[in-house]
Amino acid sequence: MTPGSTLAIVASSECFHSMMDPTLIAELEQALGPANVFSKPEELLLYVYDGSVEHGRPDCVVFVRTTGDVVAVARFSNQRGVPIVGRGAGTGLSGGALARNGGVQIVFSRMNRILGIDFENQRAVVQPGVVNYELTRAVEHADLYYAPDPSSQKACTIGGNVAENAGGPHTLAYGVTTNHVLGLELVLPDGEVVRIGGKTPDTPGYDLTGLLVGSEGTLALITEITVKLLRKPEAVKTLLAVYDAVDDATETVAEITARGITPAACEMLDGWTLRAVEAYVHAGFPLDSAAVLLIEIEGLREATEAQALAVAEVCRANKAREVRVARDDRERELLWKGRKNAFGAVGRISPSYYVQDGVIPRSKLPATLRRVNEIGTKYGFEIGNIFHAGDGNLHPIILFDPRDHEQFKRAASAAHEIMEWCVSLGGSITGEHGVGMEKSEMMPALFSPADLDAMKRIRDAFNPAGLLNPGKMFPLGKGCGETRVRPLPVGTSAVS
Amino acid sequence: MSVLASAALQQIEKIVASANFVTDPAALAPYEVDGWRPTAVARPYSPEETAEIVRVAAAEKLAVIASGARTKLGIGAPPSQYDLALDLTRLRRVIAYDPADLTLSVEAGIRVADLQKVLGEQGQFLPFASPFAKSCTVGGVLASNATGPLRHSYGTARDFTLGMEFVDGSGTRTKSGGRVVKNVAGMDLHKLMIGSLGTLGVITSANFKTFPLPQASGTFVISYLRLADALALRAALAASVLSPQVLDIVSPDAVPFLDSGSGQLPAERWSVIVAAGGDQRVVERHAADIEQMAAQTGADNFAALEEVARQGLWEAVRELPATLLATSKRVVFWKISSLPGSFAAVVSEVDRIARENSLRAATLIRAAGLVYAALLPTEVDPEDDPATMNRLQRAVAQLFARTADVGARAVIEWCPLELKRRVSVWGPPGEDAELMRRVKKVFDPQNILSPGRFVGGI
Structure with missing residues (x-):
């Protein structure tokens, strides 16, 4: 969230009317059926938002169910010069699914069939609208599961996961989405359908699948995804380590990493955040602690026992006042519910919050949280931390009131300083949420003009007219005035 | 070579200094790729020098093939052009290690x-x-x-x-x-x-x-008369909670190339080679469970290898392509991507094709989803017999077609140059070939980097 990003919708009701010519809307209705095309202002309103602080303004929303539908929309866009923006469940945290420049929002949530599960070979083929957790549920009876587990997994779609190369707590041991996707069916912006990769490994030629995963919907629309499934581990041990000082928790993580112990997940919640969460979730987080670590060990019984002992030892050596082991599935699920619903819990105590996604080397974690705390103090915010400590992927949470413009600006500045710190340590501006609209202006901090140019040339090779998800990933280079819009005053009806 | 091209090479010589620029024919021989010898070798010291060299080469459309130790220059189709070898071995620093x-x-x-x-x-x-x-x-x-x-x-x-x-x-x-x-x-x-x-x-x-590095490791060899039973062990392992680090299956014909006489792999048997690593108790658990699975699948033999034997076997398995290439000038070494459920069908096709064309086949199955197959002339074939090349060529066409029929995707990783001139080592292009050409155009519009060696003629 930087000065150049789109902020909110103009108070005027005009922008909530579709800017699209009614004959174009009629064309889409003809291709997809009127029930699958929304163009009334009140229908478009939901699609102005996603999980981030950004906003978009679609002129039309269409629902697709088949590859043929997607081809029709792509051809329409190509022939009429209308931008199109893909969207799954709209849970994204970087504005990737928002129609920044208007146009057609192509929603995949109804294209949600699991097309085939190959249990013997541990493969599944799904449509993009399949909800992440639903895939795991569909295969768990066979002791299989789909590993990438974003916190929003009960709502987010696999298509969205592929576009952003989504992570989650268990990526520490198992990798992110790109490590589990083997092939895709694509619809190019001109409507051509191409299959890349496949069920078998090492498809000859360039790793196009590797390029597409994480391309944030700027290269092609994805209509089918082939993934690998993992076998459920024999044993799981979930530990909660409780600390009286944030530093002790971060030093624990640094030492676990340095010792070469790889838990399946290693999450941290600071005291401030866990108190907010506990009031809502009642997961059993100790209210008087400064920080907790939620560490999960998975694998063979023998391996988990040995690892859990080693981890507990490191926790205690770093002054953990208590190390609890979840006694059964119920306790384990409650702890995870606490972690995964944290942002929702925070939402109860603030009109809005801004979550970041920076990454730093694990060895620099203690210094980083101290710096985040300093930055919070400097700008007058209490910054909560609930994040994937095990892979150095921070999620500082800054609470703000979007109606208070000055506070919002301060929040943006604080966020910017945190990102600068991450970059200065050789880290990244985004570990899993994607660049989208939110961090596009910070890309030059990581990449040279030549680097960005190479990525743009790839984008142009797939998306020559620039109509697929425009205005994402790359800096717009615009000044504050051109794209920022005033926040919505309270009590104003957005729709006349 | 044109005057402009020669001038470009002279410019490149200045960039790296004469000591790192080679034009002597004898010294160029190691840099040959599929019968093409470059005009010169340049050995840059830094990424900046590397970039300058390529810039100059691009201006005059000099084709460049980069290499390190040159162990795998034989992979791919023959280049369409080759002017300059770019030897990267002087770029060997550890930049940062945390x-x-x-x-x-x-x-x-x-x-x-x-x-x-x-x-x-x-x-x-x-x-x-x-x-x-x-x-x-x-x-x-x-x-x-x-x-x-x-x-x-x-x-x-x-x-x-x-x-x-x-x-x-x-x-x-x-x-x-x-x-x-x-x-x-x-x-x-x-x-x-x-x-x-x-x-x-x-x-x-x-x-x-x-x-x-894992604290402890163990390697187990389980041998079978029939492939079907060896594959049953693979399936049992996949369905279990065990997490082996390595799971390979070698054919009886592959044994002579893997066993340097130390007898770790029984002759005339399919051997499943499994490695487990981690904590000592994890290794013991694998040993116990795998021994049980071996018995249940009718294995002839279950052996847990000692350290020295273990190292020897792993080196041999790892180096199999190198060993095969050193053994025969006419080996055709395939990499066939396949789902585990199709391993039996793929191996069956490979064996059939070998028999039909009077060739030997040695295979190594990698449980993750690959069948490596070497087709070789039988011992009795005189090396220069043109009939052998004809049979290898026929086998190539059959193998591409029949592996595709069973849902696998084959490529030839290594084969004699003469065969490369007759067949495409990459097999028929897929529907993604056009996208690959677009990608190539983005990064190398002048087509000077390793031209002609890749999929789809790229």
Whole structure:
């Protein structure tokens, strides 16, 4: 969230009317059926938002169910010069699914069939609208599961996961989405359908699948995804380590990493955040602690026992006042519910919050949280931390009131300083949420003009007219005035 | 060579200094690729020099093939042009190593073996385990996507490469990815570079996540008369909660190439080779469970190897392609991507084709989803017999077709030059060929990097 990003919708009701010519809307209705095309202002309103602080303004929303539908929309866009923006469940945290420049929002949530599960070979083929957790549920009876587990997994779609190369707590041991996707069916912006990769490994030629995963919907629309499934581990041990000082928790993580112990997940919640969460979730987080670590060990019984002992030892050596082991599935699920619903819990105590996604080397974690705390103090915010400590992927949470413009600006500045710190340590501006609209202006901090140019040339090779998800990933280079819009005053009806 | 081209080479000589610029024919011989000898070899010291060289080459359309230890130059189709060899072995620095973060950045020309020594001092390693291990370079392993038995548990380069710097076909230095273990900023251009055979860019450095060396390990050999039973063990392992690091199955005909006479692999048997690593109790658990599964699947033999035998066998398995190439000038070495459920069908086709064409077949199945198959002339064939080449050619056409019929995808990794002139080693192009051509145009519009060697004639 930087000065150049789109902020909110103009108070005027005009922008909530579709800017699209009614004959174009009629064309889409003809291709997809009127029930699958929304163009009334009140229908478009939901699609102005996603999980981030950004906003978009679609002129039309269409629902697709088949590859043929997607081809029709792509051809329409190509022939009429209308931008199109893909969207799954709209849970994204970087504005990737928002129609920044208007146009057609192509929603995949109804294209949600699991097309085939190959249990013997541990493969599944799904449509993009399949909800992440639903895939795991569909295969768990066979002791299989789909590993990438974003916190929003009960709502987010696999298509969205592929576009952003989504992570989650268990990526520490198992990798992110790109490590589990083997092939895709694509619809190019001109409507051509191409299959890349496949069920078998090492498809000859360039790793196009590797390029597409994480391309944030700027290269092609994805209509089918082939993934690998993992076998459920024999044993799981979930530990909660409780600390009286944030530093002790971060030093624990640094030492676990340095010792070469790889838990399946290693999450941290600071005291401030866990108190907010506990009031809502009642997961059993100790209210008087400064920080907790939620560490999960998975694998063979023998391996988990040995690892859990080693981890507990490191926790205690770093002054953990208590190390609890979840006694059964119920306790384990409650702890995870606490972690995964944290942002929702925070939402109860603030009109809005801004979550970041920076990454730093694990060895620099203690210094980083101290710096985040300093930055919070400097700008007058209490910054909560609930994040994937095990892979150095921070999620500082800054609470703000979007109606208070000055506070919002301060929040943006604080966020910017945190990102600068991450970059200065050789880290990244985004570990899993994607660049989208939110961090596009910070890309030059990581990449040279030549680097960005190479990525743009790839984008142009797939998306020559620039109509697929425009205005994402790359800096717009615009000044504050051109794209920022005033926040919505309270009590104003957005729709006349 | 044209006057302008010669002038360009002179410019390149100035960039690296004469001591690092070779034109003597005898010294050029090692840089030959499929019968093409370059006019010169340049050995840059830095990524900046590398970029300058490529820039000059692009201006005069001089075709460039980059190499490290030159162990895998035989992969791919013959080049359509080859003017300059770019030897990257002087770029061999460890740029940054953070053992506490398990991340690493190295120049591409460093030998994998040397790098492993550096990492070993910190109790870490990179799970490449690809052939020619004693001499190969990081850049070569990445450019060819060379893999080995450890892919079963650690994945391949794309799974632990965090970022890369490369010089594209116009001589522009470009970076992709980063240095931390989690990063989705920008597009993963480095994934395109992996396995690209140098056709998109010259890799100058790469960033990796490193791994702790396992505390203990065990290797088990389980032998069977019939492939079906060996595959039953594979299926049992896949359905279990065990997590072997390595799971390979070797055919009876492959045994002579893997067993240096120490008898770890019984003759005339299919052998399943499993490795387990981690804590001592994990290894013991694997040993116990696998022995039980072996009995249940009717194995002839179950052996847990001692340390020395274990090392010997692993080296042999890892080096199999190198061993085969050293044994016969006429081996056709295939890499067939297949789902585990199709392994039996693939091997059956390979055997049938071998019989029909009076050839030998040695196969190695990698449980992650590959069947490596070597087709060789039988011992009685005189080496120069043209009839042998005809039979190999016929076998090639049959193997491409029949593996496709059973849902697998074959490519030829190594074969005699004469055969490359008659067949396409990559097999028929897929529907993604046009997208690949677009990608090539983005990075190398002048088509000077390794031209003609890749899929679809790229």
